[in-house]
Amino acid sequence: MSRLTKKAVFASLALMTFASQLMSAPLPLPGNLPAATPVSTTGFAQTDQTLPSWPVTYTFEQLGRASDSLLLGISSAEQVEFSLRRDRIASDASLQLEYTPSPALIPTISHIRVYLNDVLMGVVPIEKDQLGRKTTQKMALDPRLISDFNRVRLEFVGHYTDICEDPANSTLWVNISRGSGITLQEQALSVQNDLAFFPLPFFDPRNSSKLELPFVFAANPTLGEQKAAAILASYFGSQSNWRGAHFPVLFDNLPGVQSKDAIQPTVVFATNDHRPAFMSDLEKFPAVTAPVVEMIDHPDAPYSKILLVMGRNEEDLATAAKALALGGHLLRGSRVTIDNVQELQPRKPYDAPAWMRTDRPVRFAELISYPQQLQVSGLQPRPITLDINLPPDLFVWRNQGIPLRTQYRYTAPSASDDSNLSISLNDQFITSLPLKRKDTSNLEELRLSVLSNDTANVNDKLIVPSLKIGDRNRLRFDFNFASTMGSSQRDRCQTILPTNTQAIIDEDSTIDMSGYHHYLSMPDLKAFARSGFPFSRMADMSESIVVVPSKSTPTQISTLLETVASISARSGYPAFGVRLSDDWQTASKQDADLLLLGEMAPDLRDNPDLNVLLQRQRDMLVQPYGTTPIDANNRRSLKPDARNQPANKVEVTAQAPIAAIVGMQSPSHNQRSIVALLGNDDADYNLLREVMGDSGKLDAVSGSVSLVRSSGVYSQLVGDQYFVGNLPWYLLLWYQLSEHPVLLAVLAVISVLLTAFLLWRALSWAANRRLHKDD
Structure with a gap:
């Protein structure tokens, strides 16, 4: 055996002896271990403990x-x-x-x-x-x-x-x-208490499931506390978007956990004088001297986090909620003090981030939601789609067309064939453009006309009926590449590989919805359900007042938070300007749109246009003569009609839950609307919460009243309609006359006769003047 081999053997034996001594030695107790500060650059601490x-x-x-x-x-x-x-x-x-x-x-x-x-x-x-x-x-x-x-x-x-x-x-x-x-x-993962990762762990955009985030208050939360919670809930709603959000509310207690491994983030609101019972220990939770947000561990579940929103008073809570929504990039550490939150520029009507701008042409780059959305490949490529969300009161009627400037590039076909680009809007075909062999880059300036019925080509106006353009639209481009394969011909075997065909719609392409007026027939609960209108007209809900009961239950507050969050999800912006009130008499006189939660206001119960009334003693429903088609895109059919007037009234008494969503005109301001979410007890409010969180049931909400039962949603239109928005006098006159063709024909005949008479008188006067001049 060589000297080097002997040294290696001795080293191995020594190492084995040392390892056996180390394994047999007693391990130090956890309490005797030296303290160590974990270092993490990701915000997630790794532990040896088994993670859930x-x-x-x-x-x-x-x-x-x-x-x-x-x-x-x-x-x-x-x-x-x-x-x-x-x-x-x-x-x-x-x-x-x-x-x-x-x-x-x-x-x-x-x-x-x-x-x-x-x-x-x-x-x-x-x-x-x-x-x-x-x-x-x-x-x-x-x-x-x-x-x-x-x-x-x-x-x-x-x-x-x-x-x-x-x-x-x-x-x-x-x-x-x-x-x-x-x-x-x-x-x-074991998450550190670091607000630098906010909104994690309370919300993660990578999670495609519905957000569930409990809110905790002291008993009998004040209006200011509910407003702060509504602001923060609207922020989470605008972030969750299509996912939806669920905000269970608890008083004084944290949500229960099934085990220490449970994961349930929670938000707590507390002022110095009004805080939940578990925060009564002033040594552990001292009073604050400014708006403060802090992240702590759940006392019974170490993997669950609690976000404390604290302040000296209600105003501090609202300031802290706005700071969380606006200043997330400035937060860091487990505790942050808010020095100041100031609005530099007020919001403008119809400037919701989730809606396409209607004051100028919009580039496709502003409408895409992920990279390479406008690029496809293959002989049968997937369609290119763009979602276009518009204000529901956009008046698209008898106009000169919607300009669409489309620039596209594609792999040149191997031969002149039937390859084409098809364009459609809301699954309605508009036109087909040929893909030529010599031109691999094209710029087409098209106009989406709403009147013409002629076949469209690359230079003609395109056909898109205005009544098919609503609040949610999908513009679709289909590249269809024709290909001739000769590999399977009889007595001739020839292998042909398909070309790697690619196509792209340029991001500089534009669509122009500017120049349109805002005018809509109301009440229209479909606009409320799909777009949050009229409350989303101002993205921050600064022209809205939510009227709540003077003493709200946890379920009622959950309904408030989830309703405001759903409106912000459709506008894409938190409700920083929302106002809360428990005084109907004062709120009804304000120049604002009203969202009513609870029972119908006493002075509205005798309103002739009232559609439904829910009380603990009886339920009443007013029905029209017949069934009126309800079309959110074609509001022209909802003009005052005898068939919409109340003809029957039904009163019943039952114990099962029932709720209603009612739309009506404000009694104080003609351009303002009221949407009432009516219910009596927690079971009724849970029905409303279920509807607000279910897109399928929301699609059934329309007309002026929607009854909500365990079987589903029943909607109808009762009473007179009113209009919100403004039109030029000539367009308004033409619009009103368009529903009365006989009257329009009579006025046309009178206009022709009057014009002929005036022309005859003018010619007679000219002739007489010439004759007298000759004399």
Whole structure:
């Protein structure tokens, strides 16, 4: 044995002896360990303690695939995206793939490749017994590749013959079911109390599920405390957007936790003189001398965080809530003192960030929600879509058209064929533009006309009826590339690979909705349900007053918070200017739109236009003569009509919950509206909360009254309509006369006769003057 080998053996023996002594030595107790300060650059502290973990499954339908996906020979790829909260990691992941392959495929050599974030995870072979049958396969995904944003891509490789194969053959397909899903074993991270990551952990935009955030008050919260909570809830509502938000309210106590591993962030509001019972210890929670926000651990659940919003009085709470919504980038540390929050410039009507601007042309770059949204590839590329949200009272009627300036580029076709670009709005075809071989870059200045019925071409006005343009619109561009494949011709085998075709709509393309007036027939609960109108007319709700009961229950406050949050979700801006009142007499005289929660005001119960009345003793419903079509986009049909006038009244007594949403005109100001959310007890308010948080039920809210029961939402139109907004006198006259063609014809005849008479008199006077001059 060499000298070097002997040294290595002795070193190994010495190391083994030292290790055995170390393992047999007693370990120091935790209390004897020296204190250490954790260092983290991410805000999440790693601990040796077992962190809470739970499985989460996302189906393809939940990830945005409303229908099954069909993979073809020339359109062989499909992808789904999913996200992971920043305070979570994935310890395990798998793909549950449901698919149905074509019965004409050759088994084994036909397969599906699965990628996670562009890394091949595996191959799913298509076996003989799977052809034409729905099959489920489970594949493990590497959790180390999962980050905050992830993409699973499926690529279909199909074969139906071993020679002279045509990639466009109709037998090459596999159907991917929308029931396929991705399962993650999510594990929580130990979050430090650092406001630099706000709104984490209270809200994470990477989380696609509905936000649930409890709010805690002292018993009998004041109007100022409710206003501060409404401001903060509206901020979370504007951030959660389409996800929705749920704000359970508790008095004096923190929400209960099932175990110490539970994760439930909470927001607490407290002033020096009015604070929840668990904050009564002034040594642990001393009085503050300014608006303060602080993040602490839940006393019973170390992984749950509590956001304390504290102040000397109610005004301080509102200041702290505004600072959280506006100054999130300035926050850091576990405790922040707010020195000042000042509004530098007031909001203007119709400037909601979620609405497209109507004062100038808007570039497509301002409308996209993610990079490369305007770029597609492949012989059958996906459609390019743009969501255009508009104020619901935009008066688009008998105009000269909506200018659409479209610039696009594409891969030149291999031959002059039938390739084209189709443009549609709200699933209504507008026009088709040819994709020529020599021109790979085009600029088309089009006008979306609302009157013409002629066939459109690249230079003509396009056809988009104004009644199809509403508050939510989708502009769609479809690139259709024709291709001639010659590989399957008889007695001639020629392999042709499809061209990597790409197309893009330039971000400098514009759409111009400027020059339109604001005019809408009311009451229109559809506008309230879909856009928060009229309260969202001012994005900060500065021209709105919410009338609440003098003594609110937790469920009533939850209804208030979730309603204001839903309005801010549709405007995209927090309700910094919202006002709260419990005095109906004073609020009704203000020049503001009123949102009423609770029972109907006494002086409105005798209103002839009242549609529904809910009391503890009886329920009353006024019904019209017949059923009136309710169309949020065509408000012209909702003009005063005898069929809308009350004809019947029904009174019943029942114990089951019932609620109502009622719209009416303000008795004090003709241009102001009232929306009343009526209920008697917590069960009624829970029905209202369910409707406000369910997009499907919200779509059923329309007309002037919507009854809410456990069976669903029933809407109708009763009473006279009124109009909000302004039109020039000539346009208003023409609009009013358009509903009376006979009167319009009579006025036209009178105008022609009057013009002819005046012309005859003028000619007679000229003739007489000439004759007298000659004499």
